[in-house]
Amino acid sequence: MRKLVLFGVLALGAAGTWVYAQSSEKAASNLTAPTFTEKQAQAGETVFNASCAGCHGKELQGGFAPALKGDKFIAKWSADGKTVADLYTKISTTMPKGKPGSLTQDQYENIVAHILATNGFKPKELRKEDLKNYSLDAK
Numbered sequence: 001m002r003k004l005v006l007f008g009v010l011a012l013g014a015a016g017t018w019v020y021a022q023s024s025e026k027a028a029s030n031l032t033a034p035t036f037t038e039k040q041a042q043a044g045e046t047v048f049n050a051s052c053a054g055c056h057g058k059e060l061q062g063g064f065a066p067a068l069k070g071d072k073f074i075a076k077w078s079a080d081g082k083t084v085a086d087l088y089t090k091i092s093t094t095m096p097k098g099k100p101g102s103l104t105q106d107q108y109e110n111i112v113a114h115i116l117a118t119n120g121f122k123p124k125e126l127r128k129e130d131l132k133n134y135s136l137d138a139k
Contacts (some may be wrong), residue, residue, distance in 0.1 A: 034084045034134035036113035038123040046106045046112030051096045060118055065097070068115050078136040085131035086110050 049058060055065035067073055077087050092108040094100045103111075109128055117123070120134075 034112075034116050034121055034131070035135070036109075036116055036121070036123055037118075040110045040113035041117035041123060042114075044107075044110030044112070044117075047103065048111050048114050051103065051107075052111065055097060060115065069119050074119065074136055082136070083132050084112065084116075084134040084136060085128075087115075087136070088128060088131050 048056075048060075052068075054067050055063060057063045060068040062068075086107060091111060092101060092103070092105070096102065105128060112131075
């Protein structure tokens with residue numbers, strides 16, 4: 001697998017540089033930066049604070065659960081060809097802890113938007129059906 005230098009920041013955090021394992025340049029070129037609206041990110045922050053911050057921290061810094069921002073998070077969720085759809089699926093099928101799948105699709109999409117915004121992605125509408133086209137290594 002080739003190591004590609006990742007761009008700046010993703011879901012949950014400041015800016016940084018990451019190393020991304022991708023099987024081919026062609027596969028990477030087919031992915032675009034994830035999109036979402038400012039409204040989705042704001043709504044996601046509200047849902048995140050109510051349903052996720054107790055374990056992941058209000059600033060997504062981690063605590064009882066892993067951090068959702070920073071180099072380690074980005075590396076994990078951009079390795080091996082993972083897409084934002086993979087992140088959405090993980091969140092929507094396993095969270096919140098003890099009540100997986102208890103939020104609406106919109107709430108899960110908004111949480112993903114909040115994570116993306118926190119990690120420096122720029123707003124543009126995010127829809128679940130498009131997530132498979134987005135990678136955390138493209139801004």
